Amino acid sequence: MDQFRVLVIEGHAEESACLRQLLESFAEGGEGLRPVKFNVFGDVEAALTEYAALRPDVVIFGPQAAMDATADDLQRLRARAGVEPVPILCVMSESQSITSASLQSGCDDILLKPYNPSLIRLKLAALQRFCNFGRSLLAQRNRIRRHHADLLQEQASARQIFSNLGHESCLGQTEAIRYHLSPRAVLAGDVLAAAYGPGGKLMLLLGDFTGHGLAAAVGAVPLTSIFYSMVPKGFSLGHIVRELNTKLHNVLPADMFCCAVMLEFDPHKRHIRLFNAGMPSVCLRRGSGELRLLESRHLPLGVLDQASVDEAIIHIPVEDGDYLYLWSDGIHEARNLRGDLFGEERLMELLGTQVPEGRYFDRILSSVSRFSADQHDDLSLVEVALDDAAPWRGNGWVLEDGPAKRTPRLGDWSIHFTLGPEELRDADPLPLLHSVLAQVPGAGSFLDPLTIVLGELFRNALEHGLLGLDSNLKKTDHGFAEYYRQLNCGRRQLREGWIRITLRCRDRGGRGLLEVVVEDSGGGLPRQLFTGNAYSGRGLPLLRAICRKVQLEPGSSRVRAVLNWGEAAVPRKKTGTTAARQG
Amino acid sequence: MNVSEYTAARVSSELSENGEALVIRVAGSFDFNVHRDFQRAYQNLSPSPRQYCVDLSETLYLDSAALGMLLLLRDHCQNDGTGAEPVRVELLNANEHVGNILTISNFDKIFTIR
Numbered sequence: 091m092d093q094f095r096v097l098v099i100e101g102h103a104e105e106s107a108c109l110r111q112l113l114e115s116f117a118e119g120g121e122g123l124r125p126v127k128f129n130v131f132g133d134v135e136a137a138l139t140e141y142a143a144l145r146p147d148v149v150i151f152g153p154q155a156a157m158d159a160t161a162d163d164l165q166r167l168r169a170r171a172g173v174e175p176v177p178i179l180c181v182m183s184e185s186q187s188i189t190s191a192s193l194q195s196g197c198d199d200i201l202l203k204p205y206n207p208s209l210i211r212l213k214l215a216a217l218q219r220f221c222n223f224g225r226s227l228l229a230q231r232n233r234i235r236r237h238h239a240d241l242l243q244e245q246a247s248a249r250q251i252f253s254n255l256g257h258e259s260c261l262g263q264t265e266a267i268r269y270h271l272s273p274r275a276v277l278a279g280d281v282l283a284a285a286y287g288p289g290g291k292l293m294l295l296l297g298d299f300t301g302h303g304l305a306a307a308v309g310a311v312p313l314t315s316i317f318y319s320m321v322p323k324g325f326s327l328g329h330i331v332r333e334l335n336t337k338l339h340n341v342l343p344a345d346m347f348c349c350a351v352m353l354e355f356d357p358h359k360r361h362i363r364l365f366n367a368g369m370p371s372v373c374l375r376r377g378s379g380e381l382r383l384l385e386s387r388h389l390p391l392g393v394l395d396q397a398s399v400d401e402a403i404i405h406i407p408v409e410d411g412d413y414l415y416l417w418s419d420g421i422h423e424a425r426n427l428r429g430d431l432f433g434e435e436r437l438m439e440l441l442g443t444q445v446p447e448g449r450y451f452d453r454i455l456s457s458v459s460r461f462s463a464d465q466h467d468d469l470s471l472v473e474v475a476l477d478d479a480a481p482w483r484g485n486g487w488v489l490e491d492g493p494a495k496r497t498p499r500l501g502d503w504s505i506h507f508t509l510g511p512e513e514l515r516d517a518d519p520l521p522l523l524h525s526v527l528a529q530v531p532g533a534g535s536f537l538d539p540l541t542i543v544l545g546e547l548f549r550n551a552l553e554h555g556l557l558g559l560d561s562n563l564k565k566t567d568h569g570f571a572e573y574y575r576q577l578n579c580g581r582r583q584l585r586e587g588w589i590r591i592t593l594r595c596r597d598r599g600g601r602g603l604l605e606v607v608v609e610d611s612g613g614g615l616p617r618q619l620f621t622g623n624a625y626s627g628r629g630l631p632l633l634r635a636i637c638r639k640v641q642l643e644p645g646s647s648r649v650r651a652v653l654n655w656g657e658a659a660v661p662r663k664k665t666g667t668t669a670a671r672q673g
Numbered sequence: 674m675n676v677s678e679y680t681a682a683r684v685s686s687e688l689s690e691n692g693e694a695l696v697i698r699v700a701g702s703f704d705f706n707v708h709r710d711f712q713r714a715y716q717n718l719s720p721s722p723r724q725y726c727v728d729l730s731e732t733l734y735l736d737s738a739a740l741g742m743l744l745l746l747r748d749h750c751q752n753d754g755t756g757a758e759p760v761r762v763e764l765l766n767a768n769e770h771v772g773n774i775l776t777i778s779n780f781d782k783i784f785t786i787r
Binding site for chain 1: 705737738740741742744745748776777778779780782783
């Protein structure tokens, strides 16, 4: 068994002999006391020198030494003991009053002389239990410290992984998006992802996983990997959200889910689609100052195995000077010293006041941190300046895929692709065509304009050719929503009809012509597409800007567009921003 | 750190005399700290109740961990649903703040909220 180590300080020969004799009687231990081992030193200096080697459990000042002991001596002894509480006892005779100097030096207890061995044994045994308790407490503290250090190390690794995951994002490349994610964001379960799809559509996702710590962070891995793999392939918002939901439902435990807002901004058609599943309302601040809240319309991702997302997606036309504000519940739930919540009302008040710059991002952040006296930092805030959110600025794309690859040969080929009613009900043919074309040498630099053209022509065939929807509906906010309701409804009820897409490529010495023909089984494009300014408001000029030739006629269900392969121009400027509402 | 004083939540439950309906009450903050008590309230009941009510009248606050616990309760009921009638989970008497959180999360689509 471990020994109970006693360090004795006594210079007086007789007194020290007396103490030795007393302590010898405890050498065998017993009655709750471990075997006592002791060392005697003549003065404090000698004791200090040997202190570290001996690691005493208790220090005793003999009667003579106790009279000379100063507060400073005791301080130095305690300093040697470090954080371990090593009691210091002073021997006093019964005649000494308790106001004596040695008590004022700050000892922990006294031993009375003449010695009563039974009482001293009791006292030492009590101190020994006290020491044991202190030791085990320290050992536990050290273990917790080690675990905590490991935890911090793991969290640092998690942060590192997440910053690498975000490398595909366009967040750092565009000035249109300003964001604040708390340094604890990863482990608080907040995720922000943004990327451009082919054709220049901006996709952005702000998510908030339930729970905290690594479990919350781990869920973000499948979320971001699906996002960054599907967005560049041109999948639609609905498809990506459904995929995210299914994946999260499969991987997350039943009590975990992810609240998320995902939006798609089409800079050509100038509208946004937005899906809010359990996040606080997104605020659309119009250039006019009008505020519109886009509330959650769906269960959080991962709750249901099959999500019906289409009804929950809202479509909103964008006007000049519009901004979007997204936030996590950290802002709503920021509290001041009195415990009041910051809340949505204060946010609306902030966004409702006019500021000259038109940018509210800094104002929101600074007033939340002032409100909560900087005690809160688990909030996420994102601002999207929609005017600047297109991937091009002035004369070129801001985001380049790297140097254009020269391709020796394009080949002569054609693809025919026919979609029946079953497919048209919910399939999105563009990612498929996209992935086929991505295999064609030299198609890389061409995909953006081609995606725009295919997207335009396909939607035109579906919405106007097959379903006969009236674009004039889109002139009002209400009509805009109604248009998309009719589109969803009409698609689901399709029982017959088809759309055929034909792509034909001809190689002319490294440059080539690509012909895109889209036909449908409908009764021909309605005349108002050409006379009204609805479709022609944005769609047609956009097509004409990209293509060498666009042929479409009222009453016909066939549209032909020809692109110059290898030198196709993507529109460098916003098209038709003045015709704000029509899409 | 939360500056407001933490109010310890209490979970209590009550089974109707015929054992068909279970009412679980959560008083105070419905958050991660009550997850053991909350699960204990509905597990190991034999025979299983046909109806579950979570009475939120004394619930001051509810966070996403609590939403997760409600989903676990829902799972528990669905796995139990061997009888002809589906087992129902009702959320009752939510205050404005709690009701707001349930609405944002669209929990009315999978729970009966009254």
